[in-house]
Amino acid sequence: xxxxxxxxxxxxxxxVNSLKVRLPHLLDWLASETPDVVALQETKTEDAGxxxxxxxxxxxxxxxxxxKTYNGVALVSRVPAEDVTxxxxxxxxxxxxxxxxxxxxxRVIGAYVVNGESLTSDKYQYKLRWLAAFTAYVxxxxxxxxxxxxxxxxxxxxxxxxTHDPAVWKDCVLVSAPEREAFQGLLALGLHDGxxxxxxxxxxxxxxxxxxxxxxRNLGLRIDHILVSNALVGNLTACTVDKGPRKLERPxxxxxxxxxxLGS
DNA sequence: ATGGCTTCATAGTGAAGA
Numbered sequence: 001x002x003x004x005x006x007x008x009x010x011x012x013x014x015x016v017n018s019l020k021v022r023l024p025h026l027l028d029w030l031a032s033e034t035p036d037v038v039a040l041q042e043t044k045t046e047d048a049g050x051x052x053x054x055x056x057x058x059x060x061x062x063x064x065x066x067x068k069t070y071n072g073v074a075l076v077s078r079v080p081a082e083d084v085t086x087x088x089x090x091x092x093x094x095x096x097x098x099x100x101x102x103x104x105x106x107r108v109i110g111a112y113v114v115n116g117e118s119l120t121s122d123k124y125q126y127k128l129r130w131l132a133a134f135t136a137y138v139x140x141x142x143x144x145x146x147x148x149x150x151x152x153x154x155x156x157x158x159x160x161x162x163t164h165d166p167a168v169w170k171d172c173v174l175v176s177a178p179e180r181e182a183f184q185g186l187l188a189l190g191l192h193d194g195x196x197x198x199x200x201x202x203x204x205x206x207x208x209x210x211x212x213x214x215x216x217r218n219l220g221l222r223i224d225h226i227l228v229s230n231a232l233v234g235n236l237t238a239c240t241v242d243k244g245p246r247k248l249e250r251p252x253x254x255x256x257x258x259x260x261x262l263g264s
Numbered sequence: 265a266t267g268g269c270t271t272c273a274t275a276g277t278g279a280a281g282a
Contacts, residue, residue: 018271044272069272115281174282207282211268221282
C-alpha cells in the first residue's frame with residue numbers, strides 16, 4: 001500500500017551537530033523548505049533541554065531521544081508522529097541513536113549510525129555490532145510497515161565516488177569493506193538509495209570537514225542517506241542535498257538531505 | 265603537519281567527530 005493518490009510527503013534528514021547551536025538554522029530551514037518530517041542527529045541535548053517550545057511556537061511537533069554531550073536524535077514534523085519508538089528494540093545501547101514514528105501511514109526511522117573512529121578502535125567493533133542489530137530492526141520494521149523510509153547519518157560512504165578522493169580515504173573508517181557491506185545489506189532488505197534514483201552532480205556530498213576549508217574546496221563525503229522501501233520507491237519524485245545551510249555562518253558540518261513523495 | 269575546526273564540559277585542556 002503506497003501513498004494515497006494525490007497525497008504528498010517530504011522527508012528530510014540533518015545532522016545538526018548540536019541542536020542548541022543550530023536552532024536558528026533549523027527554524028529558518030523548516031520555514032523555507034516546509035518538510036513534513038525532518039530527522040535530526042547529534043542533537044547533543046538531554047530531553048529536558050530539547051527546544052520543544054521554540055519549535056511548537058513555530059508550528060512544529062517533535063519527539064526526541066537525547067543525552068548529554070553526544071549523540072541524540074529527534075523527529076520534527078508538521079503533524080504529530082504516531083507509534084513512536086526509541087532505540088533498537090532488544091539491543092541494549094546507552095547511546096541515543098534511533099527514533100522512529102509513523103506519518104500518514106509512512107514509517108520513518110531516523111538513525112545516527114556509530115562513527116567508529118578507526119578500523120583498530122573498539123568503537124569500530126561497536127559500529128559493526130550496531131549495524132547488525134540495526135539491520136535486523138529495519139528488516140522487522142519493513143515487515144510491519146512496507147511503506148518505510150530509513151534516514152540519517154549513516155557514517156558510511158557507500159562507493160568511492162561518494163568520497164572527494166578515494167586515495168585519501170583508502171582503508172579508512174567510513175569506507176571500509178565491512179561498513180560498505182553493511183550498507184549493501186540494508187539495501188538488500190528491499191530498500192533503495194534515494195539520491196541515486198536521480199542524477200546527481202559529480203562529487204555530491206553531504207558532509208565537509210570544518211578543517212582545511214573543506215566546504216570551499218568540496219572536500220566532502222556522502223554519508224547521510226535516505227533509503228526508500230520497494231513499496232514507496234515508485235512514489236519518490238526527488239531526492240537531493242541542500243547545501244544552503246552549510247554556507248551560513250557557524251554551520252553544521254552536515255547539510256540536510258530531503259526526499260519528496262507523491263501518491264499516484 | 266598523527267594536524268586543520270567545532271562542539272561540549274569545564275574553567276586547563278581533552279574527548280569526539282568524520
